[in-house]
Amino acid sequence: MKNFFSKMSKGKKAWLIFAAVIVVVILVLVVLGTRNNATAASTYQTVAVERGNLTATIGATGSVRSNQSAILTWQTTGTIDAINVQPGDKVQVEEVLATLSQTSLPQNVILARSDLVTAQRNLDNLRDSATQRAQAQLDLVTAQKNHDNTKATLDGLMAKNHGGTAPDIQNAQAQVIIAQQNLNAAQTYYDYTKYLGDEDPNKARAYSNLYNAQQSLNTAQDNLDYFLLVPSGRDVAEAQAKFDLAVAQLADAQRTWDRQKNGPDPSDIAAAQAKVDAVQATLNMAQISAPFAGTVTGVGGMAGDQVSPGTSAFRVDDLSRMQVDVQVSEVDINNVQVGQPVILTFDAISGKTYNGQIIEVAQAGDSVQGAVNFTVTVELTDSDTKVKSGMTAAVTITVKQLNDVLLVPNRAVRLVNNQRVVYILRNDQPVEVNVNLGDSSDTVSEVVSSNLKVGDLIILNPPSTLFNRSNGGGGGGMFGGGG
Numbered sequence: 001m002k003n004f005f006s007k008m009s010k011g012k013k014a015w016l017i018f019a020a021v022i023v024v025v026i027l028v029l030v031v032l033g034t035r036n037n038a039t040a041a042s043t044y045q046t047v048a049v050e051r052g053n054l055t056a057t058i059g060a061t062g063s064v065r066s067n068q069s070a071i072l073t074w075q076t077t078g079t080i081d082a083i084n085v086q087p088g089d090k091v092q093v094e095e096v097l098a099t100l101s102q103t104s105l106p107q108n109v110i111l112a113r114s115d116l117v118t119a120q121r122n123l124d125n126l127r128d129s130a131t132q133r134a135q136a137q138l139d140l141v142t143a144q145k146n147h148d149n150t151k152a153t154l155d156g157l158m159a160k161n162h163g164g165t166a167p168d169i170q171n172a173q174a175q176v177i178i179a180q181q182n183l184n185a186a187q188t189y190y191d192y193t194k195y196l197g198d199e200d201p202n203k204a205r206a207y208s209n210l211y212n213a214q215q216s217l218n219t220a221q222d223n224l225d226y227f228l229l230v231p232s233g234r235d236v237a238e239a240q241a242k243f244d245l246a247v248a249q250l251a252d253a254q255r256t257w258d259r260q261k262n263g264p265d266p267s268d269i270a271a272a273q274a275k276v277d278a279v280q281a282t283l284n285m286a287q288i289s290a291p292f293a294g295t296v297t298g299v300g301g302m303a304g305d306q307v308s309p310g311t312s313a314f315r316v317d318d319l320s321r322m323q324v325d326v327q328v329s330e331v332d333i334n335n336v337q338v339g340q341p342v343i344l345t346f347d348a349i350s351g352k353t354y355n356g357q358i359i360e361v362a363q364a365g366d367s368v369q370g371a372v373n374f375t376v377t378v379e380l381t382d383s384d385t386k387v388k389s390g391m392t393a394a395v396t397i398t399v400k401q402l403n404d405v406l407l408v409p410n411r412a413v414r415l416v417n418n419q420r421v422v423y424i425l426r427n428d429q430p431v432e433v434n435v436n437l438g439d440s441s442d443t444v445s446e447v448v449s450s451n452l453k454v455g456d457l458i459i460l461n462p463p464s465t466l467f468n469r470s471n472g473g474g475g476g477g478m479f480g481g482g483g
Contacts, residue, residue: 067321
């Protein structure tokens with residue numbers, strides 16, 4: 001070899017050296033490029049696209065409350081005589097929890113005991129006694145008889161027909177005219193004497209003449225009425241008035257009987273019962289009773305304490321059904337339905353999850369600072385004594401269960417130019433792929449449409465320079481932040 005190089009010209013030697021250097025440089029560049037690509041590929045965290053099951057959920061938080069809760073207060077003044085329960089005791093509806101000393105009560109509460117006896121007796125008499133019904137029947141019979149009698153009298157007067165000739169009638173009319181003139185003259189004479197003393201004979205004579213003239217006119221008028229075939233006007237008016245009164249009395253008696261014939265009038269019973277209830281309510285001010293079956297969760301005061309209206313006495317909760325009210329966004333509310341299962345966790349109860357279900361979904365939303373939320377009520381189905389009213393609960397609502405769907409991790413999704421994308425590794429290089437997503441859970445989302453296929457390697461931590469550049473410097477959020 002040495003002889004070979006020694007025999008070559010100086011120019012040929014230079015060319016060979018240059019060619020060797022070029023080959024070495026190319027080899028070095030290839031090695032470095034391969035190493036850089038391997039290094040770049042090794043910096044990406046990837047996961048293969050696969051099909052699987054997806055449980056779509058909605059998360060929310062709320063505070064635990066009992067199904068029913070009541071804060072009981074005293075309604076009158078007095079001294080606590082006895083407290084019958086302690087916190088944690090279970091009570092039944094209407095069970096007496098505490099009482100006030102009778103001698104410390106206001107007068108109206110003390111007298112309510114005797115008023116209740118009277119009101120209850122009146123109610124019992126109304127319900128059980130037949131006296132009112134019998135009296136109503138008797139009154140109806142009496143009113144009917146009086147009605148019939150007065151009608152017969154009126155009909156008799158109106159039906160009289162005495163007859164009479166024209167001369168009889170003319171003569172009777174003349175007698176009325178004469179009697180009227182005599183009455184007028186007697187009245188004039190009496191008017192002159194009425195200022196005389198009562199012992200004056202002239203006044204006495206004038207009064208006697210006036211009286212006789214009035215009687216004569218009445219007789220003449222009755223005679224004329226007789227011949228004119230009409231009863232006496234006074235008799236007819238009196239008979240008509242009596243008949244009208246009898247008609248009204250009969251109607252009243254009939255209404256009373258109609259109310260009583262089938263037993264006591266319901267309105268009378270209701271009025272009597274209202275009186276009993278009102279007196280009982282006054283009497284009940286001397287004690288505190290449980291409004292429903294539950295557990296005593298708070299006791300205020302002790303025996304011997306002075307109380308007044310509004311003083312707190314007890315808190316009672318129905319702990320048999322524990323519930324949580326959560327707020328769900330208007331975007332998600334149409335995916336929420338009564339009966340859907342729920343998982344609950346509590347910061348105060350570590351290492352344990354509870355089950356529940358939705359029992360109520362509000363039909364109207366509330367707008368707070370422009371955000372519209374709907375109240376959803378969840379009931380625990382496996383609550384225990386560790387779950388207490390007021391605790392904060394993290395609620396996960398299962399809204400849909402999808403099987404065998406294409407899934408991508410949420411952490412791999414980015415937002416580029418208002419389009420959701422993922423980056424896959426092809427030939428050791430990141431490639432942007434558009435994705436349209438459906439339902440999602442906390443970790444993965446359903447791919448509705450995309451060029452992705454099972455086995456593609458999704459980059460979980462694409463460099464921010466990729467999507468920042470294509471998004472005009474933007475990005476962020478669950479589907480837009482850095483890896």
